[in-house]
Amino acid sequence: MADVNAFITEESIEGTDDGPLAGTTVAVKDNISTAGVETTCGSRMLEGYVPPYDATVVTRLADAGATIVGKANMDEFGMGTTTETSHFGPTRNPVDPDRVPGGSSGGSAAAVAAGEADVALGTDTGGSVRCPAAFCGVVGIKPTYGLVSRYGLIAYANSLEQIGPIAGSVEEAAALLDVIAGPDPHDATTREAGADANYAAAADGDVDGMTVGVVPELFEGAHEGVVETVEAALDDLEAKGAETVEVSLPSVEHAVQAYYVIATSEASSNLARFDGVRYGHSAGHDGNWNETFAETRSEGFGEEVKRRILLGTYALSAGYHEKYYAKAQDAREWVRSDFDDAFADVDVIASPTMPVLPFELGEGIDDPMTMYLADANTTPVNLANLPAISVPAGTAEGLPVGLQLIGPTFGEETIVRAASAVEE
């Protein structure tokens, strides 16, 4: 296979000899810190940056015996749906090299789909594990917020993002989640719940008696072939004994707007640290602090990152806070409340992962609204801090289609079980 540009840095980091991931190769997204190995976030701003410490998930991979084979390409600072905003060039989709792998964890998904790593770690702020999993025909899990430590993850939007596994099968993805899940004294947002679960063992395909909620709002406007493929997968689940019922989530109409207001606001704050003094690209020391700072950031950040920093600064600025940020927080609570109500009646909620088939390279990169709207089905999950999995449902026009299964808080075993029935 031609080079899909899955990695920014190829480097072998050996784990200990034994452990549950001994002999397993892992691609790690390049916004996850690896001690002594360059970590760029796909940005010129961090080109050459060598973290002095490991992220907790990297320590856990090493302790489990895994071998890290490289730092996977990504949209710059996790901002994108196609992996085209990387400073190090786009990743190509191994299924069709003229198409994008999805983003922002496109390198991680492509590495698995191309056989360049057994499994991979991505990060999911608004769908960035599930989207590339769907586009590349592999499995991706976005864990419940607080299940996996974010220590050592270079932050984009702290209240939304989680590190999640990508793999060729549900069981492999679940086994990787088993290794990285659990509380961490370095991350006060991690929780005890879920630490004793056995996610890999839940991949038993037994959905007899399970109730699957289907959300009409998340099928509206989706590509016809995507809808047909997802509906066929749901028919298969029914044939295996699951019951499907319609559930309405009216709040999801506002989820994308709320997501982009909150995410860009948090990004504008998080990325303020990149001033070229302690780490990262520096434009030198001519001029005063503000001039140098602005020049450093102009040179270091790409267009999408600047767009989001400015949108976030706008949304938080005097006179607009109530109009955008406060309303987005209300929408977030509404989304949570809607999901809570739905999970009183159903075990999991199903939808297409992406409403579209993989874009062609260059197709939408100059149209930010189109790109943002592609996240309509994944962002509600991050707003509600819930777990979700994308599992291959089949193909349309020869391209992969992902089925998204959303679970209640710490309901990872249930979504793993349901997803494992889909792939049989």
Add this chain to the structure above:
Amino acid sequence: MSDSPDERSDAAAEAAATTADTDEAGETADATDVDVEDVDHVASLARVDLEESEREAFPEQFAEILGYFETLDEVPEFDREAELVNVMRPDEVREGLTQSEALRNAAETEDGYFRGPRVS
């Protein structure tokens, strides 16, 4: 707004009932006015110089995106989740990065310190 789940879902239902109207409002809301001076002002607040191509493209893109954000006006007020707790640990001295590790990624250092540009 009350904490009562019934009233909250009533509010949600009302908002949902008005969604049909807001779709149209959302489309016309792209009349949100953003000019290049607005973009320059926000860029200066964010301390990001823009390329000329970005200064040209951003006003129209921001008008469209911010206009879309305005559909959030239809969202009812919701109370914040009440279950938040502080997570505290004893304040104990632990091993951290060495000075050389902390300085290792800096563009310029002097006598064990970071060196930055003039403040003013």
